[in-house]
Amino acid sequence: MGKLVALVLLGVGLSLVGERFLEFRERSNASREVESVELENCHLIEEIENGSEDIDILPSGLAFISSGLKYPGLPNFAPNEPGKIFLIDLNEQKPRVQALEISGGFDKELFNPHGISIFIDKDQTVYLYIVNHPHMKSTVEIFKFEEQQRSLVYLKTLKHELLKSVNDIVVFGPEQFYATRDHYFTNPFLSLFEMILGLRWTYVLFYSPREVKVVATGFSSANGITISADRKYVYVADVTAKNIHVMEKHNNWDLTQLKVIHLGTLVDNLSVDPATGDILAGCHPNLMKLLLYNADDPPGSEVLRIQNIMTEKPRVSTVYANNGSVLQGTSVASMYHGKILIGTVFHKTLYCEL
Ligand SMILES: *[C@@H]1O[C@H](CO)[C@@H](O)[C@H](O)[C@H]1NC(C)=O
Ligand SMILES: *[C@@H]1O[C@H](CO)[C@@H](O)[C@H](O)[C@H]1NC(C)=O
Ligand SMILES: *[C@@H]1O[C@H](CO)[C@@H](O)[C@H](O)[C@H]1NC(C)=O
Ligand SMILES: CC(=O)N[C@H]1CO[C@H](CO)[C@@H](O)[C@@H]1O
Numbered sequence: 001m002g003k004l005v006a007l008v009l010l011g012v013g014l015s016l017v018g019e020r021f022l023e024f025r026e027r028s029n030a031s032r033e034v035e036s037v038e039l040e041n042c043h044l045i046e047e048i049e050n051g052s053e054d055i056d057i058l059p060s061g062l063a064f065i066s067s068g069l070k071y072p073g074l075p076n077f078a079p080n081e082p083g084k085i086f087l088i089d090l091n092e093q094k095p096r097v098q099a100l101e102i103s104g105g106f107d108k109e110l111f112n113p114h115g116i117s118i119f120i121d122k123d124q125t126v127y128l129y130i131v132n133h134p135h136m137k138s139t140v141e142i143f144k145f146e147e148q149q150r151s152l153v154y155l156k157t158l159k160h161e162l163l164k165s166v167n168d169i170v171v172f173g174p175e176q177f178y179a180t181r182d183h184y185f186t187n188p189f190l191s192l193f194e195m196i197l198g199l200r201w202t203y204v205l206f207y208s209p210r211e212v213k214v215v216a217t218g219f220s221s222a223n224g225i226t227i228s229a230d231r232k233y234v235y236v237a238d239v240t241a242k243n244i245h246v247m248e249k250h251n252n253w254d255l256t257q258l259k260v261i262h263l264g265t266l267v268d269n270l271s272v273d274p275a276t277g278d279i280l281a282g283c284h285p286n287l288m289k290l291l292l293y294n295a296d297d298p299p300g301s302e303v304l305r306i307q308n309i310m311t312e313k314p315r316v317s318t319v320y321a322n323n324g325s326v327l328q329g330t331s332v333a334s335m336y337h338g339k340i341l342i343g344t345v346f347h348k349t350l351y352c353e354l
Helices: 002-027 188-197 287-291
Strands: 040-044 054-057 062-067 084-089 101-103 113-120 126-132 139-146 151-158 166-173 176-181 202-207 212-219 222-227 233-238 243-249 255-262 266-272 279-284 301-307 315-322 330-336 339-344 350-353
Touching: 002 188, 054 113, 054 330, 054 339, 062 113, 084 113, 113 176, 126 151, 126 166, 176 222, 202 222, 212 233, 212 243, 212 255, 222 266, 222 279, 233 266, 243 266, 279 330, 279 339, 301 330, 301 339, 315 330, 315 339
Parallel strands: 101 151, 113 166, 166 222, 266 330
Antiparallel strands: 040 350, 054 062, 062 084, 113 126, 126 139, 139 151, 166 176, 176 202, 202 212, 222 233, 233 243, 243 255, 266 279, 279 301, 301 315, 330 339, 339 350
């Protein structure tokens, strides 16, 4: 009898998983093809071929790009190369790429950079906060940017119990930021299972020297995070749920959800166009192609623009789309003076006029 019950339970369990799996196939949009939307005067940034997962741009036009992310389940063309931070000057016609030297006793061999956020203090000193995954763990590294030498000085590593599986951060003050957690399980097999089942166990965290707390929950995979131009709202991309959460930021740093915008594509990272306040989203049109990488049928790229996000009817339009023949696995797009820089998880970087 006990065996029969166990067998029935197993059967029910398996069929539930099977059902979730079919639903996951649908969610991952296994069969979706991308219709191309081209931009003018595009060129690929030479010397960045193995990823430009994250881009952050200083008001002066210097852009920091993190490259070489190693992330379970995602392609990487240079698995034995440590990650790097590249610098390019967007004021140049054809920006040249420079890999930033890092001094100050930082372990460069283990560098696996993910999200970047710039913090400029009242003396105009520029700090880079970079999510790092040494040995697949999560830390936040703080560097000072030396503009004259064009190099980074390592200052400090932040670690915390709640800083797990960190994807992206947005910094507000010295050692004060929001961070997203993109999966609950740190074991790669369990985290794949978590994605297939569509569990909503990830969160947004607030970190400060005095207090560390979870400020928003219920995301399948909280990914890109950014702040609105008026600094009142926080936008969080839930990549596997294919949506953007608009959250109100309170004085005690808690976040409450105002609305969710469904985009029907896997939203990776977000940036705000400083000129218009519009949101730009780097998206993966087809999760299956990303997870089961095939050079002959590669994952494509998609950049969406969301206008008037606080109104009843936000306008969503496609800025750029490509089937992978030019650009694969877009993660982020950032604007600077009418130009757009499009980054990818493991592939190239495209720079275009808008
Ligand atoms: C990218 O990775 C490939 C494979 O390891 C390597 O041959 C190539 O030089 C790398 N490209 C750059 C620009 O680092
Ligand atoms: C997301 O984009 C922002 C620019 O808005 C950038 O600072 C950050 O590094 C990116 N992070 C991730 C994880 O894509
Ligand atoms: C992608 O589109 C280009 C034309 O834009 C086409 O030549 C190519 O065959 C397409 N590739 C795939 C894998 O569909
Ligand atoms: C579930 C989902 O987002 N399905 C989409 C997959 O892609 C096709 C083609 O673009 C869309 O029509 C579906 O809505």
